[in-house]
Amino acid sequence: MQIVAKKQMNDWIEIGDLDDIPRQGARVVRHADGDIAVFRTADDQVFALRDKCPHKGGPLSQGIVHGNKVACPLHDWKIHLDTGLAVAPDEGCAARFPVRVEGGTIFLSLVADEGCPDK
Amino acid sequence: MKENLVVVGNGMAGIRTVEELLKLAPEKYAITVFGEEPHPNYNRILLSPVLCGEKRFEDIVLNDDAWYAEHDITLYKGKKIVEIDRRRRQVKAGDGATADYDRLLLATGSHPFLLPVPGKNLPGVVAFRDMWDVEVMLTAARQCRHAVVIGGGLLGLEAANGLLKQGMKVTVVHLPDRLMERQLDTPAARMLKRSLEDRGLQFILQGVTREIIGKTRVQGVALQDGRELTADLVVMAVGIRPNFALAQSAGIYCDKGVVVSDTMQTYDPRVYAVGECVQHRGQTYGLVAPLFEQAKVCANHLAHFGISRYEGSVTSTKLKVTGIDLFSAGDFTGDDGTEEIVLQDAGRGVYKKVVLKDNRIRGAVMYGDTLDGAWYFQLLRDGTDVSNLRDKLLFGQAHLGDSGHGDIKSRVMSMDDSAEICGCNGVCKGTIVRTIADKKLFTLEEVRAHTKASSSCGSCTGLVEALLASTVGGDYSTAPKKKPLCPCTEHSHDDIRAAIRDRGLKNIRAVMEKLEWKTPDGCNKCRPALNFYLLVAWPGEYIDDNQSRFINERVHANIQKDGTYSVVPRIWGGETTPAELRSLAEIAEKYEVPTVHITGGQRIDFLGVPKETLPAIWGDLSRAGFVSGHAYGKAIRTVKTCVGKTWCRFGTQDSTTMGIELEKMAWGSWMPHKVKLAVSGCPRNCAEATIKDFGVVCVDSGYELHVGGNGGVKVRATDFLCAVKTPEEVLEYCAAFLQVYREEAHYLERTAPWVERIGLAHVKRRVVEDAAGRQALAERFRHSQKFAQVDPWAERAGGVDRHEYIPLKMVG
């Protein structure tokens, strides 16, 4: 089950093109309240998470992306890109940010979905 | 429509195959299982604890009726198949029921062998094979007093021990002159006999059974020498015979068992066979570990994956008699061509023997202290050259210079629950023990996943394994398998490398497709490994996959705990000039580098550089003549040198120049793990060459070459490789050594563990004894260097991979 985000449609911002992010890679959107990592998977899905590992704050954007997961570069926790949840048996969650891709352009909402999905 | 798969035999191998098949292709077959026994599938191994009263039948059921229902498997219990009609592809049961098959799996196990003596069919004479036998024994134990067990092998002793526990007076009659003659040598067998006698068992060795006496039921056993033993129960445990009568009557080729190929197919390709009933490459097996390997291969083939093959197994044995530690594996008797190393400590009741041939373990027998059984078995299976371990072999793995861990078993036992086991992840003993118990963990991998203990530097692995062993007890299928590279694949490092080479696989995608990866794009374990293997196999051709590199290698700098990076330029052979130092000082000031540190590798480290600044600082460094020091990579790191004969009063050669030449030759090369070199000017060894991956010690007559050392977690001094005369030879031998390591080691295996695994003799054969081979290796190394010696920093200062260093966007 997913907690419904308090989405406001008007705060989508354009952050760049799909091709600006390497496949199986990530880029950072720098923001006053903390960096946001924007990931692109091998099959061109795009996800955004707070660039802070739930373990000890490692920069998730620097990890290796595989499937719909990223491996944190500091101590190798795996994080699900779609939910922000740490892969069991680790426990924790990185906040998610809504993203959408339209005609090759990526839009990001800065309203984080802080609640961990209870799965 | 689904194809029909019919399984004959509801035992351990048959159902394990079905389980493996359901994992791979759950929808492929409509499955029907026929089992002669009236029970669901149970763990036959645990019949011994049931007989002892330590477990009940319910405890040993592996798959209950609900499991079959849940997976839509039709199960016929208590139905024996009596006929296979291969033309109509149909099996027929004793009661006339039939089932059609597209594929048939025979898993009929073994029959206990009954001695052909008079009276063998009297009531009260049983084998020890199935639950029915156990029920007969338990009933007898409640009503009668005297039992005779014929056969002092594994099964016989477990039966005897069980009946003794049930209160019977038990005599074991055994034909050879020692117990468990197929697993034990004379001293170990003698120790075993003594401790079983102490428990109350009686033995008659070299006892030949002539007849089982009795009118309506068994009353005694008569031996050839005239003795007669009273018996209300006789257990025959003199061996098993593969059960292949059914297959044979259907015209399927059988010899000692049903003959199968490496894909577990009989001569009729629609008919598969697994388990004790089969004969594979002339061998039959009577233990579960090999049967489980067969099951995996068979399922793989049934699922039409068709890539894995069964290549036979080496097995090891443990006796499941509580309180007796006994282990045996391989060929422990040896012959003229073998040597033995023996340790016998009668006081402690410990006996260990290892049989060696050509410095490789052929077999081992241990009694009283079997902690290292798994280790010997691993060395045996891997064919490890143990020349360097010989002195310490019998004292066990714990004595191998693992800095400060000492005797692992006693150490963990005596620890407090709050004692820290894993220093990297801060996990204490209590947490590990509790997690093992609560989550029902059985393997090291599981403990790592759940507690993180031993998942980082790995130096506490031995402690965690000891905790696992003491918490769950010995595991019956300890047979180490060929270890897959990672959970995304079934294949081992070596198999994958061979496939890349032999099948001409040129990129990661091709490897994953051809070798049937289980995940769409691998994981952060396999992708870096594959990237490296491809790079070594196809120099100049393979295009490096940046996204499959760990962050440090991807951005050519070391990530620090605060997300900043460090910058370590190469300082050739650790020698520098005032001009170089001046430019380093200026650059450090210009970029306000917070910390400048002289490293343990004779270089200078700028710490705390933000990622965005990296290309600019590298640009300045490159203009000042510096290249990357690869301090971040699985690559050539440092070449430490001392001042050598140019200055030092003891120096014998120009060690500094030698070091610089080595570094100029080797820099830029990617390696399975980091590689460090050093050159010392004399045997005083100030450059610490004997704890380096490749170390040179200069002597009057030339250069001594040493390999396979490292400092770090588990310090290992190098092995002496050979002595050479000229600097040119040093370069050639070094290039050849680095290339064998690149071509043969597993990714993330440093030279020290690699040399231990494959043996120094192998390295010598490739690098020292075979001159042509050495030149070819060195040539391959030099060829690959043509493409590798491009300074990554200069490239990036010039704009390569710009996206790595700048944010996608700044907002808010």
Ligand code: SRM
């Ligand atoms: C910088 C340095 C410490 C220093 O300031 O002196 C250092 C720093 C690190 N070492 Fe080291 N080691 C440094 C010399 C050494 C030495 C000394 C030597 O080379 O003579 C050793 C022991 C010798 C050896 O390697 O055998 C050493 C043994 C290790 C080990 C243990 C290796 C082992 O096989 O057990 C690790 C852990 C690993 O690699 O997995 C390690 C790992 C690390 C890492 C990479 C840990 C990490 O992943 O973040 C550190 C990163 C530093 C950075 O960000 O730049 N470092 N490290 C030294 C860099 C030398 C250089 O110029 O490149």
Ligand SMILES: Cc1cc2nc3c(=O)[nH]c(=O)nc-3n(C[C@H](O)[C@H](O)[C@H](O)COP(=O)(O)OP(=O)(O)OC[C@H]3O[C@@H](n4cnc5c(N)ncnc54)[C@H](O)[C@@H]3O)c2cc1C
């Ligand atoms: C007491 C005991 C202790 C053991 N201890 C160990 C140990 O510690 N470690 C170890 O590795 N191994 C041990 N083993 C051996 C291990 O149990 C066997 O290797 C394993 O069970 C063999 O599996 P299988 O499927 O080939 O045969 P089984 O498990 O015997 O299964 C074959 C099944 O097929 C059925 N069957 C046969 N013919 C037909 C037919 N025509 N129609 C229908 N059904 C048929 C049989 O009734 C049987 O149920 C032990 C065995 C015993 C008996």
Ligand code: SF4
């Ligand atoms: S010893 Fe090496 S790995 Fe440990 S803290 Fe120091 S630099 Fe880091």
Ligand code: FES
């Ligand atoms: S900070 Fe991410 S795993 Fe430790």
